[in-house]
Amino acid sequence: MLAKRIQPMASQAKRLYVELMFQVMGRALQAVSEVDGEVQKEAQALPEGFLFEMMVMPEGAKLIVEHIGGGRFHYHGDSAPRAVDVSIQFKHLTHAFLVLSFQEKTSIAFAHDRMLVDGDVSYAVRMTRVLNRLESFILPKIIAKRAVKEYPENLHLPEKLISAAQIYLKVATHFIQTARA
Amino acid sequence: MSNSYYEFFCPVKVIAGKAALEHIPYELGGLAAKRPMIVTDKGVRAAGLLDPVIAACEESGLEIVSIYDDVPPDSSTTVVRDIAAIYRKEKCDSIIAIGGGSAIDTGKAVNILVSEGGDDVAKYTGAGVLKRPLKPFLVVPTTAGTGSEVTSIAVITDEKKGVKLPFTSSYLLPNAAVIDPRMTLTLPPHITAATAMDAMTHAVESFTCMAKNPLSDAYAAAAIKKVSHSLLQVMDNPKDSDGRLELAQASTMAGIAFSNSMVGLVHSLGHATGAICHLPHGLCMSLYLPYVLEYNLETIRGPLGELLLYLEGPEIYAATPASRRAEASISALRKLRDALYKRCQLPRTLKETGKVTEEQLDAIAEMALDDGSIMFNPKEVTLKDARAVLQRAWA
Structure with a gap:
């Protein structure tokens, strides 16, 4: 009886967590593209106006970012100005939760068929590298190791701390600006 | 759980x-x-x-x-x-x-x-x-x-x-x-060799990459056993229809394996090399396989060691210490490539192909990084890593 009552609450909590994480990640993607040369280099290979989406199937939470040129991303929230170019789609809310709560690495989630790619796979591979780089910056090493296939050896603490601080500051600023608007 | x-x-x-x-x-x-x-x-x-x-x-x-x-x-x-x-x-x-x-x-x-x-x-x-x-x-x-x-x-x-x-x-x-x-009875020797090594690579990558699973493992292991057992026999006697059937079945089994568990860096490099240098796919697979296995070695030591049983048979498997089986599997694959080179000059290095220049290696590495199969490689690959594997495969 109790389990039956708790289940919808747990599901709602997962939904809220995934929505929140998408909002943080979208803003953080924009932020990391403003502070990290490696990410900018990766993003520069994407066409200008390229729209990337991550979403939960069928009509769940989503994040959309656009490459606005020069290796910079712009976070569009959960609505795209036009059809997206590449979409990484989690098959179920639970799969998104597993990845976004760092219980399952993104690469493992792909290997486990938890999500599928709609669009040019080579761009999806590139965006996955960007996401890995972002996670390596903003997560404590012990958690980042659970999120990415391999924690970058050349990412040392001072660089990580400075970049993470810049990214979190930009994310917070963006949240405040959104709230005010 | x-x-x-x-x-x-x-x-x-x-x-x-x-x-x-x-x-x-x-x-x-x-x-x-x-x-x-x-x-x-x-x-x-x-x-x-x-x-x-x-x-x-x-x-x-x-x-x-x-x-x-x-x-x-x-x-x-x-x-x-x-x-x-x-x-x-x-x-x-x-x-x-x-x-x-x-x-x-x-x-x-x-x-x-x-x-x-x-x-x-x-x-x-x-x-x-x-x-x-x-x-x-x-x-x-x-x-x-x-x-x-x-x-x-x-x-x-x-x-x-x-x-x-x-x-x-x-x-x-x-x-x-x-x-x-x-x-497949009339397939010329170099195509027989290259396509069989394509099947071998499908099976080996299927068995060692990230989406491996018990069912794909069963198909992959059986395919490796069939190729190891029959390829040189068919090269020496192309009209051996039993051997041809074994290779054809191995190809299908390896296909079933890799379509359910995907492939890794050998394919990423092979696709890029095919696109840039127009080398046949099977040749690229044969060429890169041992170098990529060496690169992935520490992350795939367990499953790669198991493959020695199917590559070399029970006697050699039993006689090889568990800690050396992964290296022995790579050696078995190298030995097979040498035998194929002797029989039909199937290239073992990029230089031996005569169709790749050292200047093209950077472009190959860059293209390989964006290949979908790289997602399933058990070890993360950076541009520097891909370039290093290519350098080892050069000569």
């Missing part, structure tokens, strides 16, 4: 062995197909490989309504459109693709158009676009390597845009794959 999870899917009926071709009329009959069209290439026709298929159908009173034998090595949307037009004009009701990867992929793409309608197959590119079963479709492979007869993907070049279009759907899978040793 562990986080392990996998999916496995292969609904293709495999018809393999002596007089397998003679089952085609029965299979088509079971699918209510009476007017089949053959899709193939000129090489297959010139080698006389259509004759036993046509004879098998005629003996059962099944008329082959149309034969399209001009599939190019790199098939295009225009070719697909033209074949679909012939299919409709001749009122065909099924397709038999006979050939290697290109003919089979073309057959899959033609089946999309003739089932879904229209002239522009590009409309159906991507994953999961197809929503219903297509027309009856049989595949008769004439090489033993690609495994295309059991994969749910087709790649067709869009000539106008100059890009390769991937089509992915379980509906692309044929109703049956007909594996008959007569179809």
